[in-house]
Amino acid sequence: MSVEGHPEFEKEQQHLEFVKRYIQAVIKTGNEDEDQFKANIKEAFVDLDWFDSSLSYINILTNARLLETNQKQLENLRQIQAKPYFAKVQLEREGQNEEYYISKTSLYQRESQDPILIDWRSPLANVYYDGRIGNVNYEVNGEEREAYLALKRQFMIENGELQSIRDIDLTTTDELLQESLEGSAGSRLTEIVSTIQEEQNRVIRSDLNKPIIVQGAAGSGKTTIALHRISYFIYQYAENFDPEKLMILAPNHVFLDYISEALPELGVERINQTTLTDYVQQAIGKNLTIIHNKDLESLSQLNDEETNQLKYLSNLKGSSFFKSIINNFINDLIPTFIPDEDFKVDKFKLYSTRRIERLFRDDYSYLPLYKRMNKIKNVIKQDFKQKQKKMTEKVETFYDEKLEKAIYSMTDETKRKETVSKLITRKEQRMKELETAIKGATQRYFKNFPNKGLMTYYKQLWEDPKKLALYSDGHLSEEDAEALAKHTLKQIRKNQFETEDLALLLILHDKLYGVEPDYKMNKVIIDEAQDYSPIQFIALRDAMDTQLFTIVGDIAQGIYGFQGIENWDELIQDILPKSNYHELQKSYRNTIEIMDVANTVVDQLAIDIPKVEPVVRHGKKPTFTTINKANDLVNPILQEQQANQDQNLQSFAVIAKTQADCQGIYYALSPHTKTQLIQDPNERMDQEAIMIIPSYLSKGLEFDSVFVVSINDEFNNHDETDIKLLYVSLTRPLHRLHLFAPKQASLMLNNYSFN
Numbered sequence: 001m002s003v004e005g006h007p008e009f010e011k012e013q014q015h016l017e018f019v020k021r022y023i024q025a026v027i028k029t030g031n032e033d034e035d036q037f038k039a040n041i042k043e044a045f046v047d048l049d050w051f052d053s054s055l056s057y058i059n060i061l062t063n064a065r066l067l068e069t070n071q072k073q074l075e076n077l078r079q080i081q082a083k084p085y086f087a088k089v090q091l092e093r094e095g096q097n098e099e100y101y102i103s104k105t106s107l108y109q110r111e112s113q114d115p116i117l118i119d120w121r122s123p124l125a126n127v128y129y130d131g132r133i134g135n136v137n138y139e140v141n142g143e144e145r146e147a148y149l150a151l152k153r154q155f156m157i158e159n160g161e162l163q164s165i166r167d168i169d170l171t172t173t174d175e176l177l178q179e180s181l182e183g184s185a186g187s188r189l190t191e192i193v194s195t196i197q198e199e200q201n202r203v204i205r206s207d208l209n210k211p212i213i214v215q216g217a218a219g220s221g222k223t224t225i226a227l228h229r230i231s232y233f234i235y236q237y238a239e240n241f242d243p244e245k246l247m248i249l250a251p252n253h254v255f256l257d258y259i260s261e262a263l264p265e266l267g268v269e270r271i272n273q274t275t276l277t278d279y280v281q282q283a284i285g286k287n288l289t290i291i292h293n294k295d296l297e298s299l300s301q302l303n304d305e306e307t308n309q310l311k312y313l314s315n316l317k318g319s320s321f322f323k324s325i326i327n328n329f330i331n332d333l334i335p336t337f338i339p340d341e342d343f344k345v346d347k348f349k350l351y352s353t354r355r356i357e358r359l360f361r362d363d364y365s366y367l368p369l370y371k372r373m374n375k376i377k378n379v380i381k382q383d384f385k386q387k388q389k390k391m392t393e394k395v396e397t398f399y400d401e402k403l404e405k406a407i408y409s410m411t412d413e414t415k416r417k418e419t420v421s422k423l424i425t426r427k428e429q430r431m432k433e434l435e436t437a438i439k440g441a442t443q444r445y446f447k448n449f450p451n452k453g454l455m456t457y458y459k460q461l462w463e464d465p466k467k468l469a470l471y472s473d474g475h476l477s478e479e480d481a482e483a484l485a486k487h488t489l490k491q492i493r494k495n496q497f498e499t500e501d502l503a504l505l506l507i508l509h510d511k512l513y514g515v516e517p518d519y520k521m522n523k524v525i526i527d528e529a530q531d532y533s534p535i536q537f538i539a540l541r542d543a544m545d546t547q548l549f550t551i552v553g554d555i556a557q558g559i560y561g562f563q564g565i566e567n568w569d570e571l572i573q574d575i576l577p578k579s580n581y582h583e584l585q586k587s588y589r590n591t592i593e594i595m596d597v598a599n600t601v602v603d604q605l606a607i608d609i610p611k612v613e614p615v616v617r618h619g620k621k622p623t624f625t626t627i628n629k630a631n632d633l634v635n636p637i638l639q640e641q642q643a644n645q646d647q648n649l650q651s652f653a654v655i656a657k658t659q660a661d662c663q664g665i666y667y668a669l670s671p672h673t674k675t676q677l678i679q680d681p682n683e684r685m686d687q688e689a690i691m692i693i694p695s696y697l698s699k700g701l702e703f704d705s706v707f708v709v710s711i712n713d714e715f716n717n718h719d720e721t722d723i724k725l726l727y728v729s730l731t732r733p734l735h736r737l738h739l740f741a742p743k744q745a746s747l748m749l750n751n752y753s754f755n
């Protein structure tokens with residue numbers, strides 16, 4: 001029921017006034033407290049007695065901590081002042097009625113500690129997202145409770161004023177969701193805490209101690225809920241978790257830019273946000289030249305046979321059996337870490353190679369090769385330090401005993417003198433020899449250990465294709481190994497690397513030198529995960545030393561199919577076997593009309609992908625216009641721009657297949673209006689310009705209005721990549737989709753009726 005005539009509107013209005021006043025009062029006291037904490041700290045500094053200062057230190061620390069907590073709470077309350085809460089639940093339990101108002105933060109009555117607002121991430125708030133009217137279970141302080149959920153109510157509050165109330169029961173649709181989806185996209189992702197849907201809530205709250213894999217249709221909220229899951233995680237583990245140990249991996253910087261705004265809104269700050277390419281380069285401590293020889297631009301320069309060969313090799317190089325290849329390669333390297341000679345100083349044998357080998361293969365086998373070697377070097381150094389004194393003593397004693405014997409047992413004085421003098425000279429000589437032998441002994445011996453860089457080993461891995469095939473335990477034929485090795489070595493010699501090399505370099509680095517703790521994460525979120533190869537998942541899992549991955553993606557949008565994964569099976573069964581798997585089928589982004597066009601295209605894929613169900617939201621029917629050149633687009637674009645402005649729609653993008661196609665459109669359009677050609681995935685989006693963006697870079701983004709353009713029939717190869725690219729492009733708009741091409745068939749919509 002909405003606001004008109006709602007019997008409880010006035011009551012709710014009064015409650016809102018009460019909450020607003022309470023928040024104001026808390027902010028006022030909080031400000032005073034803040035001044036007090038600051039004054040206390042200042043005072044404690046004055047009292048700081050440099051000799052016995054423990055009390056003042058404790059004072060400073062306590063007040064600093066109180067200040068921080070207080071500031072955080074004040075910040076949260078200031079943020080919600082205009083919209084203190086968005087929903088309430090009413091529970092009947094043991095004859096009592098309990099009401100809870102759900103907000104983005106929590107607030108308790110100072111004296112009674114009764115909740116005034118409960119945080120959306122609290123266990124109790126789960127009832128709102130998950131529970132239907134009727135009996136529900138929920139948790140309070142770890143204790144399971146049962147109650148009757150009598151009411152779920154949504155509030156629209158604008159600038160602190162109650163606009164409307166909706167009670168949700170089994171029959172009403174979620175009007176708040178409808179309204180929220182009708183809004184404009186802006187150019188950034190936002191939080192959706194008031195309209196999280198049941199299937200999404202299950203993903204957000206799925207066991208935090210297990211990996212999770214989410215297959216979700218375009219627009220099903222994968223990115224959004226991955227961010228909400230981080231927020232939920234941070235709320236649950238606020239006390240014991242360092243956000244810097246959390247990492248989001250996104251496909252490029254355009255995408256990172258796009259999600260960055262939602263993070264502070266969700267109370268998520270200071271977490272690492274990067275791309276796989278950047279992460280690997282940092283973790284291995286190398287700046288690499290990465291070539292994108294399999295992006296559309298580059299593939300279009302090749303003939304079919306070359307393209308197929310490149311794709312075939314890329315697929316091989318991304319396979320999980322490369323883990324065994326590297327393991328076997330590493331095992332073969334071990335003998336190079338065992339010196340040929342024992343560690344001898346002067347005439348003393350201090351460390352045998354056998355002992356070193358035992359340390360290497362057994363005692364320190366848990367460490368990367370170079371860490372093992374350094375550990376052994378340290379053991380030898382320490383041991384040697386202790387033995388030096390003994391060695392000197394031994395030589396000294398030996399000569400002293402001889403001298404003593406000569407002095408006391410030789411009767412002939414001349415002979416005695418001669419012998420004693422000889423012995424003294426000999427002793428001095430030996431002592432000097434020993435001293436020289438000791439000096440730099442370890443350094444000399446350590447020269448027997450290897451000292452090579454990652455790239456030398458990486459090259460070595462590819463230099464013997466026969467061994468490569470052998471290392472693969474039957475997964476790689478000699479012929480394929482040969483082709484792969486030839487291809488890779490050619491790049492390495494030019495000092496160039498493909499994205500496929502990244503995972504292998506990371507694994508190799510980890511096994512040789514170990515990934516430094518700064519680059520190990522506790523929790524990792526991967527978006528657009530369909531474009532990762534199995535070996536990339538393995539490399540990240542092992543390098544970061546965690547299984548706690550949140551992996552979201554859509555196989556139907558896997559535009560690098562030959563390099564990414566074809567389905568989630570291997571990931572679920574072998575790579576992260578403890579994971580929970582979820583599917584999201586509903587699309588919240590597109591209208592029914594837009595989804596209908598996109599589904600017509602995705603249906604042409606040979607693989608079986610369930611149809612995307614749009615949330616019931618109608619909009620304008622997409623249009624199709626015949627064009628033959630980029631200039632034909634100018635007028636329609638300018639008209640659309642005006643229409644968007646009139647209707648307060650903010651973001652507008654023109655999507656064509658490749659960069660070259662986009663360039664043509666850009667040249668035609670830029671004299672007439674502000675446009676931005678996105679060429680580089682790391683470019684920042686200008687929020688006021690019309691985006692002209694190649695299809696593969698539009699992945700993950702959304703715009704209010706989209707033109708999908710084909711000028712030269714580019715999408716019309718009907719192969720898997722084209723279908724997916726077109727599907728990605730068609731699913732970007734929230735409200736409006738307009739298609740432009742020489743003919744409908746150019747966009748694989750031969751029989752689609754646009755009337």
Ligand SMILES: Nc1ncnc2c1ncn2[C@@H]1O[C@H](COP(=O)(O)OP(=O)(O)OP(=O)(O)O)[C@@H](O)[C@H]1O
Nearest residue numbers: 192195196197218219220221222223224588589700
């Ligand atoms: N429960 C919800 N309430 C309101 N808006 C929602 C909800 N779920 C998703 N949305 C909106 O739907 C749009 C699509 O969400 P998002 O970009 O997270 O989807 P996605 O699955 O990552 O899409 P893609 O696969 O195309 O990248 C966003 O505008 C998001 O705010």
